[in-house]
Amino acid sequence: MAGLMSRASLVVKSKFSKVLDRAEDPGETLDYSYEKQLELLQNVKRGIADVVTAKKRLELQEAQLQQSLVKLDSQAREAVAANREDLARQALERKSGLQQQLQALDQQTQQLQQQQEKLVASEKTLSAKVEAFRTQKETIKAQYSAAEAQVRIGEAATGIGEQMADTGLAIQRAKDKTDQMQARASAIDELTTSGAREDFTSDQTELDRQLGAIASQSQVDRELEQMKAELGSGEEKKELQQ
């Protein structure tokens, strides 16, 4: 069984093996290669911009969901005041479910933040390498025979290709992450609007789900008692004042 390091190298190298095949006329290949690198660099920058946009949209959505929490809380209070414990319970159940989903979303936001930081650093490294390639290609053209140039082009292109594959992976992962979060946020949106009691966290076992339901139920009971007590003491005060 091959180790992971050699397997990763193999995968990365297979992604840019074609880069090396092209080196026929060194001077021409170098210029063409550099142009392509600039194009790829632009793609990378667009990819990063997409991730940043998706992240901002998610943050906005999260803020809206936080407001839903506040709204559900006040709805529950109103229901208790109206002596509609059944409705208050529904609102609090929905709030508790929403809170759990928001926590999960929050964790993913933090992971995405870290990925974004790495992505920006990775793009900076790629830019520096492309710039170094530009300088080197002129040196290679001016100083080396065709045969020597082949070797040097091969090395430089490998170094660049490796970085491109690495940055490409970072972008892909960040995109996958935002897609996942988008799906989760949409599911939560549905939860708040329809109140459907579904399990959106795919990796939970039945036991996890039941434990979560118990915790959620007791929180609902606790909050319900607390609200009753608060409202109860408020009414007593009113009676005393009269």
Place this chain on the structure above:
Amino acid sequence: MIVRLMGEGQYDVDDEVAKGLNELDEQAAQALEAGDEEQLGELLRRMAEQVRTNGARLADEDLSPSEAIVPPDDLSLDEARELFEGEGLIPDLPTV
């Protein structure tokens, strides 16, 4: 030996460190085979830590290729499988 930590950068490490890396790497491959995500993550973290602590970071403009590539340490099992199948995770690069 030049080692790339994916998503992070390249480092130059000596033979002693490389030897330690290979041992951890073997265990990581076993963890992946066994489908043990936690163990895989822990081993990849230790590998990255070894490289970071004992290696000298290469300058950004250095164009040297790496002799070994360490996958990101927060790789999930699904991502790892996808990465090593060579199909999905790294997008295809246009011919340069």
